[in-house]
Amino acid sequence: MADNNSSRADALGVSPGEVEQFRGYLMRYALLQLRDQTSAEDVVQETLLAAVEGGDRFSGKSTVKTWLTGILKHKIIDQVRRQSREQPLLQGEDDECSEADVVDALFRADGHWQNFPADWGDPGNALENKRFWETFEMCARLMPVKTARVFMMREVMELSTEEICKELDITATNCWVMLHRARLSLRECLETKWFGRV
Template identity: 50%
Template sequence: MTADELSLQLADLRPRLVRFARLQLRDDAAAEDAVQDALLAAAENAERFEGASAAATWVFAILRNKLVDEFRRRGRDPVALAGNEGEAALESLFEEQFDARGHWRDPPPAWSDPAASLEQKRFWEVFEICISSLPERPARVFGMRELLGMESEEICKELGISSSNCWVLLHRARLGLRDCLSRRWFGEH
């Protein structure tokens, strides 16, 4: 791949990178900085790109590392406590899903074809809306674990939370995403 071809791909990829960084950092300026750093690193290391993976995969891996660095730089401060109202709403949603014995009130319906849905661009747009609508703490923990691939222990250390709190936040995020995707993507409510 030539440098010009890579430059064109990076320019086309930039909006997706910015959206992803904003989802993780919840700060437009920090997201822009992380994306600029990732694009600069990609441009500076273009000769190392062997084409074994898609350019998008390569650049997202660079961005992922930049985001992890940003979380480390922020230390124990990245989680704002102002999201408690959203967490209360998500807790209410959680309570509505289960009966007193902890069993599903309405078991999750079988989703038609999740593999095919994942391939659709529109799905990712809806997913972005859904994850953006989650309260900050569960969304951040979910993003760090599932989108950035960080280990739970590392997340706990970075955010200064216990492993049980991490598990609860992941569970809440997954419930919120399931509910949102059920309504907005699979049309089930």
């Protein structure tokens, strides 16, 4: 019986080569969320190690990539918890403009857009352009730290508002406000740096 079990583990095991091909994907994922090359490299390295060492735990029910992403997600959440202990969301707004400032700058007093969002045409074309992704990376980096943290938890890690609130100890309203601010600033940046020039 023991033999049976080990051969089953071998069949489902994951080789180092197999996980290595996902390093680029995992790095982009970690970097968007953590915004720090060293921390991102650390969590990706730990993920790949954990995957190879615990390869027999790969059930084969999901793809290797989904499985790796799951491991990475846990490691990133640990990091985010540490980051938010060091930089709590609701304290020390000094390194970034307050919510009101960012949104106020984009709207007139009567609630109209200061500059109405432009027609981006068929923005899907940009996705095929390597230079668009450089702009995208730059705009992501330009987002204020805490705003980006919430935005990436929602869009990269695909956590629900409830999960984000729980992790960061903020209210749902606060979370929606930060996501709104994040999307407005990403929009503004992409329009100014990319779509405005096409």
